[in-house]
Amino acid sequence: MFFEFSAEVLAILLAAAFAAGFVDAIAGGGGLITLPVLMLSGVPPVQALATNKIQGMFGAGTAAFSYARSGHVDPKAQAPAALLAAAASFGGALLVTVLPTEWIRLILPVLLIGIALFFALRPGLDDSDRTRRLSPLIFTLTAVPLVAGYDGLLGPGAGSFYMLSFVLLSGYGILKATAHTKLLNFASNVGGLLAFALVAQPLWLLGLAMGVVQIAGARLGAKMALKQGAKVIKPLLVITSLSLAAKLLWEMV
Template structure:
């Protein structure tokens, strides 16, 4: 059984709290927790599986917080959540059978493009805009693709859901953030279910980090609802850029 000294466990719990704050606002919490787990010496597959456990706590907390404040009606997202779960499950089950090298090379540039979109597009705020595709088509075509990506690779899933809700569904930034969380939660659960078949997560550590994620997500969602796009946009730009930089570094 893999064991960690107490000081590393405390460090990982602190990283999970910070990830919960960031992820509930702009996504990208895995940018903090996955490197922290790897630096602590947890093997890669076990790190990904453990990260899925703790990430589900934060995503669920953020989804509930936004719903309780009236920014999203979760029952209207149930079908999309089921599809996101199936996509995440399929991605995790096929992770060893699908070559992901080309996706991993393109991913940093896609994340930079997302960061540039939110940084440079004028007038991007909490106001809803023109809906470019119908909700049914969005759920049937866009959600399973991003869910599958979450199970297969993972980094940037929240950013991809965000860009879809803003550009295709026409949501304002805060509304898009609120609607992202349940889908992120469901694809995370799907990915975790798949990882349980190929890896053994550190359950105690994952749950401990998950409790810290709950505290961080509560704080982050409150900040996002209070400040809105003025906080979400710059944090989304920052996390997308840092994630792109990390992925480029890993490829070198």
């Protein structure tokens, strides 16, 4: 099906992948860009979800590598949480063809607006760590599989939910939370893709092509986030959360 796209449509898909990689490396929400573009290009919804996991895996992996190389996250220490995220996302993706997701779509805009308001209005949110509310073990056993399961089931907004969890429950500063989000995002993309390979038909060539472009966008986004920290992450997180909420509300009308 890769070769059935016109040059113009393919160019739009690749441009969307670059933009998604850039945005996702900073604040999450790259699926807000790529998933609608895939469906508008004529890809069926479940197949679009599957293909989106392929290209999203490249962007999240690149961002995770960039943050790890800069010393903001220890991949070895986060490995158990990443494995759990992959397993939970695998389970969520297997349920996508049998579980009604309309109730999630109804509450998701409210949650995303709440996230946007939290980061926009909460005073003092910067790159400084704060009081931890959950131990790393409890956080890994609760927040991680919950968000990862949603990532496999639907996906858009998962990065924002990871981010909020790290800030609220682990007490991380904005940049540290962003860095820790990316490896989990990568793992849940891998787990979701493995499941979709069984229940759907991902467009592998298209996903790989978009993934290569995502790498460039993710490298640029991670570089900007590492340089600017909360000053660039917070506004972009607010914008992406509100944009996704608006898109979901528009689809309900």
